[in-house]
Amino acid sequence: MAPANFPIPTGSLLALGVLLFCIGLYGALTKRNLIIVLVSIELMLNAANINLVTFSRLGVAPSLSGQVFSLFTITVAAAEIAVGLALLIAVFRLRRTSEVQDLNVHKW
């Protein structure tokens, strides 16, 4: 008899990650508000974190490294959002807008 498996199947967890990632991607590609774009990117990072933690428990060689790595990711994400929002505020002060479409100084 095969040993009992973890109650939640790996595939379901990964599927959750995939769906969250794609939702975040869609948001990042289509939303007009810069804040929401940033938030969508956070969503994608979360999806990646879910994968990391999943494999830390359910991978071929389970270990804590995945969790530690996701901790780093969370930290970096925090730094990123802080800088991103600071940039946003600076841009808003300069251009009076927080819409992605208006930031097109690099247009041809």
Add this chain to the structure above:
Amino acid sequence: MVQYAWLVPLLPLVAYVFLLFLGRKAPEGIVAGVSVVLTAISFVISLFVFQAVGSHPNGNDTYVFHWLTVGSRNFDVGFQVTHLNALMLVIVTLVSALVLLFSKGYMHRDERFPVFYQYLNLFVFSMLALVLSPNLLQLYIFWEMVGLCSYLLVGFWYFKPEAALAAKKSFIVTRIGDTGMFAGIILLFLASGSFDYSTIFSAATAGTLSFHGMSSGTVATVAALLIFMGAVGKSAQFPLHIWLPDAMEGPTPVSALIHAATMVAAGVYLVARAYPLFVSAPAALHTVAWIGGITALLASLIALTQRDIKRVIAYSTVSQLGYMMMALGVGAYAYGVFHLMTHAFFKALLFLAAGSVIHALDTQDLFEMGGLRRKMPLTTYTFLAGALALAGIVPFAGFWSKDDILGATLASGHPVLYAFGLLAAFCTAFYIFRVFFLAFTGQPRDEAKYEHAHEGGWVMAVPLVILAAFATLAGFFNTPLNHHGLERYLFADYAAPHSAAGTDVVATIGQTYPENIGLMAVSVAVGLFGILVAALFYWRPGKGAERAARMFSLPYQVSFHKFFVDEAYEWFFVGGGKRLAALVRWFDVYVLDGLVQLLGRLGSVGGRLLRFSQTGQIQTYSAWATVGLLVFVAIAVFRIGGVFG
């Protein structure tokens, strides 16, 4: 005494440096005095060296010290005294001292008088060092230095456009030959492992030259021909003779020293110096003979019709150098060198006499002269001595040497070359006496110029007299009367203990040709006939010459235009170069530039089109990145397989 031979070139160098320090404002007397005295001391030392070499033919005569080592090769510098060198030293120092003295009068009140003497001293130094060089590398260095001095002196009056052009022409045309010569020297170095004459000669005669599988004879022939190229350039042989007449734009003493007596003879000297090499390459020797013969005839034909007194003498020089080359080419080594010596004297004399005339009349056109015999008797009689020597009339110097050459040419089995030489001898007698009759006899053609004509003072008279004496008597150095003293002297270079060359080569070099009274008579008769014809045409002002010119209009024009050699070069090399350049330019502008332009346009148009992809919208870029990601993921998943099936 021989070990002090290095003093001979050193003294002119001292004079040069001294004049450099004196500067441009130095008084003429000191400048000329120092130069003449030092060169005269050189001449005296040369005489001692000449005598010492002759009396101790077995002495060790090479003095070298180590210069540098490159890889496993050692290069030496130093000096080497042979019989040939010693003779050359005497000739060069004697003519130099006299020309330096003459220049004092000729260049009087020239603004750059001290500079002129600086250049002349530098030239004398270079020429003497060239003569003493013990190896080809050192020779090449001084070879270029005399070329440089020639350039500086021809262009001495650089503010005259013709002089500047002539200087450039002389330098460039000579360079053509020098390039070949340098290639020849390098070939010899690679084939024999040394620049030293003795090493090269022994390798050439022993047949041990080797270069990339070529046989020794081939290497010797190629190298000899390449070195002969340098001689052709320097000695103004056909087809590189065109620079010498133009070089007459320089001051006349320069013409006398450099372009008659010494530098142009360096080519002949080079062939004579490298004679064992040429002897081991018979094809090269034949080339030398034919080039010499053709040059002798061609130049003398051109000289028949020139109007400029210096140009006539310049073509005469080319012609006489041709004689020397022909002599060397047919195997008459000693006669070539003998003619070099006599020619140096009588041609320097002719140039200095012509310089005296130019100095007096301020013109070089023969048809503005006339009747100078009454105003300038000394110049007239010295010029006559030189002219008789050139025409080969007994017992003047030119008779002995030229007759030896002609006799040897016939005796060595070259009847065609003998005919060339004989015809050239007739022309020589004609053109030089044409000059003599036009300039010194008859009535003055330009009264104003004639009025202020005068002799040039003792500094100009002394050299003329001394040279006239040599032009008259120098032939007796090598006559049956003294048992061919010069020949025996020169052949001592190849006598047993000295010679690096093989015995058969020595035999070839040492070959003598017996006097042939019949041929002598023919030569003299031809010379006299030439003088007679010249006298008929030009003794009294008459229409004979013009009628003859009209009668033989075509040959006259061909000769007057120097056989159109300059024009041919102009058309072929300059014009051809321009046409080629135009073609290449067309190719460059329309094909290469077109290609480049096309590439540029492509980039430009592509960039203009691709510009519209830059919307400045970060989300558009991200969308494209997503598409790329999708494609890569799909490809990766598909390749792993098992997903879509």
Add this chain to the structure above:
Amino acid sequence: MSISWPLVIFYVIALLTLCCAVLMLSFRKVIYMALTIGGVFVGCAAVYFLLGADFVGVAQILIYAGAITILIMFAIMLTNHEAAEPPLSWNLKNVASAVGCVLLAVVLLLAVRSTNWPGGGATTDINGGNTNPIVIGLMLFKQYTIPFELVSVLLIVALVGAVILAQDRKEDE
């Protein structure tokens, strides 16, 4: 077959999380979006707890659900808090993005489904007998000391940088 409660809870949580995410995309007012993202973060934290990653879950709640959500709120307030997304327009870019995202999801889901994942074992203990936070702390200070310190430097830099970027520079005007 008995009902596996952790599995049921997982599916509920997953469903709620996805709902929050979709809601976030469909709201028009920016402030609502920010609120729903908080739900997504909490959902993720719950998943971590289910997987036995207690420390990561707590950190997720503290940093994401707490700090970052609040930070986003502040940013919205400081900028244009009335901002609203325009109604969804079916322009080329949006359609292409949607198609791309859906295709990517399909490909990845197919890949996930067709792969044979290891089961993980019901009793596997990756904490080595200790509680999860203790082991994580030990790892951070032993095995991952240098990355840990580097991250702290990064945080400092980000903090200072954010302050400098966001401060009002009068001299620029």
